[in-house]
Amino acid sequence: MAAKRCSCPGFRELPRERRSHCRSDSTHVNQGASGRLRAKSIGLCVLAASAILASVASRAQRANENAITSAGDAFGTVVGSQTIGLYSPTNARGFSPTQAGNLRIEGLYFDQQSQGSNPYLFSGYEMRVGIAAQSYAFPSPSGIADYALRAPGDSSLTSAVLIRGPLDIASAEIDAQLPVVNNFLSIGLTAAAERGFDYNYALISNRRAISLLLRFRPGSGTEVMPFVGYIHNTEWEQTPLVFADGTHPLPLFNEQHLPTQGWTDWRWNQLTAGVIARFSMANGWSLRAGLFRSTDENYRNFNPLFLEPMLNGIADQVMDVAPGRIATSYSGDLRVTRTKTSGNHRRELTFALRGRHVERNFGGDSVTDLGPINIYQSASIPEPPLAFSAPSLDKVRQTGIGVNDIERWKDLASLSLGILMTNYTRSVTAPGTPESVQHTTVALPTVSFTVNPARILTLYGSYTRGLEDSPIAPASAVNRGEPLPAAPTWQIDGGVRAVVESHLQLLLGVFEVQKTYFDFDANGRYTNIGEISSKGVETSATWTDVEGLTLVAGAVWLRPEVTRRTAALAATGDVPIGPVPGTINLNWDYAPRSWRGWGTSMQWTWLSARVETSDDRYRLPPLGALNFGVRYLHKLSTHQFSARLDIGNVTNATGLTLASQYLATPQLERNYTLTLAADF
Numbered sequence: 108m109a110a111k112r113c114s115c116p117g118f119r120e121l122p123r124e125r126r127s128h129c130r131s132d133s134t135h136v137n138q139g140a141s142g143r144l145r146a147k148s149i150g151l152c153v154l155a156a157s158a159i160l161a162s163v164a165s166r167a168q169r170a171n172e173n174a175i176t177s178a179g180d181a182f183g184t185v186v187g188s189q190t191i192g193l194y195s196p197t198n199a200r201g202f203s204p205t206q207a208g209n210l211r212i213e214g215l216y217f218d219q220q221s222q223g224s225n226p227y228l229f230s231g232y233e234m235r236v237g238i239a240a241q242s243y244a245f246p247s248p249s250g251i252a253d254y255a256l257r258a259p260g261d262s263s264l265t266s267a268v269l270i271r272g273p274l275d276i277a278s279a280e281i282d283a284q285l286p287v288v289n290n291f292l293s294i295g296l297t298a299a300a301e302r303g304f305d306y307n308y309a310l311i312s313n314r315r316a317i318s319l320l321l322r323f324r325p326g327s328g329t330e331v332m333p334f335v336g337y338i339h340n341t342e343w344e345q346t347p348l349v350f351a352d353g354t355h356p357l358p359l360f361n362e363q364h365l366p367t368q369g370w371t372d373w374r375w376n377q378l379t380a381g382v383i384a385r386f387s388m389a390n391g392w393s394l395r396a397g398l399f400r401s402t403d404e405n406y407r408n409f410n411p412l413f414l415e416p417m418l419n420g421i422a423d424q425v426m427d428v429a430p431g432r433i434a435t436s437y438s439g440d441l442r443v444t445r446t447k448t449s450g451n452h453r454r455e456l457t458f459a460l461r462g463r464h465v466e467r468n469f470g471g472d473s474v475t476d477l478g479p480i481n482i483y484q485s486a487s488i489p490e491p492p493l494a495f496s497a498p499s500l501d502k503v504r505q506t507g508i509g510v511n512d513i514e515r516w517k518d519l520a521s522l523s524l525g526i527l528m529t530n531y532t533r534s535v536t537a538p539g540t541p542e543s544v545q546h547t548t549v550a551l552p553t554v555s556f557t558v559n560p561a562r563i564l565t566l567y568g569s570y571t572r573g574l575e576d577s578p579i580a581p582a583s584a585v586n587r588g589e590p591l592p593a594a595p596t597w598q599i600d601g602g603v604r605a606v607v608e609s610h611l612q613l614l615l616g617v618f619e620v621q622k623t624y625f626d627f628d629a630n631g632r633y634t635n636i637g638e639i640s641s642k643g644v645e646t647s648a649t650w651t652d653v654e655g656l657t658l659v660a661g662a663v664w665l666r667p668e669v670t671r672r673t674a675a676l677a678a679t680g681d682v683p684i685g686p687v688p689g690t691i692n693l694n695w696d697y698a699p700r701s702w703r704g705w706g707t708s709m710q711w712t713w714l715s716a717r718v719e720t721s722d723d724r725y726r727l728p729p730l731g732a733l734n735f736g737v738r739y740l741h742k743l744s745t746h747q748f749s750a751r752l753d754i755g756n757v758t759n760a761t762g763l764t765l766a767s768q769y770l771a772t773p774q775l776e777r778n779y780t781l782t783l784a785a786d787f
Contacts, residue, residue, distance in 0.1 A: 169266035169282070170747035170784040171740055174231075175696040175708060180614060181647035181661025183234030183252075188226070188270065188782070191694050191710065193645070193661045194234045196224070199250030200620055201641040201665050201686035204234075207575035207596070209247040212254050213383055215397035218438035218463040221377035222403055227280065227297045228318040228336030228379055229254040237616045237645065238567040238604055241555045244442070244457040244511040245527055248573040248598035248620055256334060256383075259284030259295035259322050266786045273755055273778030274363070275303035295320035297336075305342050307772070310367055312342035328387025335380040345371040345409055349422070349482070350583040351769045352415035353627070353684065353721040359761060360420075360482055362773050370490045371409035378402040391446040398439045405432045410582050413482055416771075424480040424488075427472050427582050430495045434467035451517040459527070462506040469579075469588040470537070471498035497538040501590045505531045511553070520558045527551040529574050533592050545592050549574055567616075568601035577635075578625050581768040584633035594623035594635070602645075614647040624669050624683070625767075626721075633768070637671040639683055655699040655706075662691045680723030685767030689715030698738075708736040719765050730762035730774060751782040 174189035183192030183199070196205045204210065210217045210224075224232070235243065235251040243251065265283035270276065282297035297318045305312035318336035325331075344367040351357050381399035388394065408429050416422035440461045447454045475491040511525030531547045555569035577591035602616030624639035643665040650658040667686040691713040698706030713731040738751035759777040766772070 168264050168786055169268055170749040170786045172784070173696065175659055175694045175710075176651075176657045177231075178649065178659050178694075179233070180239065180612070180649060181659050181692060181694075182236055182239065182645070183232075185231040185233075187231065187268075191659060191692070192234060193647075193663050193690055193692050194236065194250060196232065196234075196252035199234060199236055199252075200618060200643060200645075200663070201667050202249040202620065202622065203578075204247075204250045204252045206578055207247070207249040207573075208593075209249055209251050209573075209575070210254065211243075211251055212381065212397060212399065213256060214243065214253060215383065215395065215442075216438060216440035216461045216463075217254075217381075217397070217399050218401060218436045218465060219379075220401040220403045220434040220436045220465065220467065221379055222375065223377075224254060225316070225318065225336040225338060225377060225379045227282070227299050227316045227338070228257065228320075228334065230257045231255055237600055237602060237618070238557070238565070238614070241521075241523065241557065241567065241569060244444075244455075244513065244523075245459060245509055245525060246553055246555070246569065246571050247575070248571050248596040249575060249622070256320060256332065257282065257295055257297065257318075258332060259286075259293035259320055261286050261290065261293065264786070266784065269783040270780065272753075272780035273775065274306045276306065276780075277302045278304065291324055293322045295322070305340070305373075307362065308346055308348075309342035309373065310344035310346065310363070312340070314338055314340045328385075328393075330385045331382065332384075333380075333382040336378070338377040340376070341372070341374050343372045344369055345373060345411055347411040347413045347424075347482075348582060349413045349416060349771045350581070351684075351719060351765060351771055353769055355415070355417060355720070356725040357719055357727075357763055357765070357771055358416055358418050358420050358482070359763065360416075360773060361776065365413070365482055366480065366485045368409075368411065368488055368490070371411055373408045374406035375408070376402075376404040378404075391448075393444050393446065394442070395444070396439070396441045399437070401436050401438070403434045405429065407431050412582055413480065414583055416482055420481050420483045421479055422482055424477040426475045426477055426491055427587065428474075428493055428495075429588070430471050430473075430498065432468050432498070434465070436463055436465040438463035451519070453515045453517070455513040455515075457511045457513075457525075459509045459511070460507070463503065465501075465503040467501050467590060468498040469501060469590060471496045472587060474587075499535060499537040499589075502534045502536075503532070503590075503593075505529065505593075507551075509551075518559055518562070521556060523553070523555045525553045527553075531574060531593055547574065547593075549595065563605050563607055565604045565606075566601075567604065568599075570597070570599045572597045575622070577623065578633075578768065580633035581770065583769065584627060585631045586633055589633070591625060591633075591635070596620070596622045610651045612647075612649045614645075616645050618643055618645065624671070626669075626671075626683075627769075628673060636673045637669060639667065639669050641665055641667045641686060655697060655702075657694075657696040659694040660692070662689070664689050680718065680721055682718050682723050683767060684718055684721060684765055684769060687714050687717050687764075689713075698740075704740045704742075706738050706740070708734075708738075710734040714762075714764070717765065719763075727763055727765065730760060730764075731758075732760050732774060733757045747784075747786045749782075749784045751780075751784075753780040753782070754778075755780065 172187040174186040174191045177186045178184040183194040197203045232254045240246040268280045270278045278301035280299040284295045286293045299316040301314045316338040320334040323331040383397045386394040410427040412425040413422040442459045444457045473493040507527045507529040509527035513523040515521040533545045535543045551572045553571045558566045573596045574593050575596045580586045580589040598620045600618035605613045619642045621640045624637040645663040647661045669683045693711045696708045711733045716726045719727045736753040740749045755778040762774045
């Protein structure tokens, strides 16, 4: 999850939207007395919540979290602070499900404006691609990231988690669930404080978080779950964002050692709230609904940029200061399903209604060119005068109404047909220009099938069309921060899955995804310049045995290709910057009973060579990282305690990754993380 370290595969997550896109959103926010008051209030809330949680009698649940043993395949799983898999919400089959708007909460459509998901509100996520996506009545191209809430149950539970590392991170988290009225009302409450969490982008960072979930079950087959999660973030001494020029090879650098300025800071608040309801009715009818609110509130924030670095370390230094902004969205998903079973045949007919309303500001930045700088040498620079301009306003209203029919014949086959009629309207109001409006109404069909030619084999295939959100223009573009209009997408995939008994599962799939391609045009504007296709092969293998051994392995091989309709800045190649042609991810966990609570884990991820210039001339070398972990789990009566030491990047491998918007990020050096968890 965003802002939580990846214990595996060892590579840094792709840059968060806040940074890579320089997300720009609304009106000025006073960062004086009201900001200090808000920070103090959040701190008091965390302390109060901690006192409440500590008083709750409980037993266990966080001490034995394990992403490897929880994974059903190699495509992506998060449990607590542990991450494994080939894909993540920011990277699936060469694209970003988060940027595309393909997020779900408990399977329901959710539009996220906050900068990354809330790790204190959600217990984890699963990536849904290939055959795993066929459980959704309305799948999406580019994959789906489905988040699970920390739903409170019927037992009194309290857990505390302390983490030290990597680097300067120190965090404390306490969460509990309390059944207020047995089988009717339960409460879940989480409070957390963290230091150094944003080490990728600042030398000093702090956060305070609190979340609350209520679970009502007023009758059999009825459940209503309202929730809210709030995070207050502050940081100082911003590390510069390094953008390649797409023409020259990049110098190797360590982000924590880049020159920083003491007067640069970032402050922002994240809110995720909503309510989910489930109702079972007579004659096989059921209803599931979700209404969600997502807010990202920014103060005046500094974005130091190092542009076009040369191999000698000389880059152009630009200070981009964004005014205070706020991005908000309401989104909702309503599904009514009729299920009918007759013998070995089962039919699910689903009617759906979904929509969202988004408002966000962008532009108005104060941009100062500070001249050349050596990225390897410290330099003290005075704060430049600020000159903000009027921002622009971006509004999106989108609705969809659809029907999907799934026919299943037990152990034989399944067929799913669906269509979602989508109405999309986007308006942009910029200073001194008339309002620009884009309106699209499009039918989005989907079809998928499975066939079981043998007991252990399942053949599958699907075709899906979508209307997906586009990238936000990066800070290095002349139209920095501009949200670009949604664009059509289609995907076709197929493959075979073999389940050999219950302990071994193999999967081989092929796919092709086609989307609109965004890049810098000849004038340095980030815009639609063509089409991009990503063809690939993905594999997954999972193995478990009674001796405590779990293996999760996967690989994906991509062949991305760009077709340009308009001239791009110094671009002559047909391979896009960003997607990695080859990725291998191996995970191993071993905890036999004879070890009496001890266990070990190992994760290895390898990235193939990938282009770093838009003429395909230069490539970043292959990069591999090895992680190793050892843990001890102790049970005392009904309580559990665990200690875990993870060593990230054991061999201290060095290298860079390059996002599609030319933002370069280095591999984190060898690091250590100690996690202590207790279930009282």
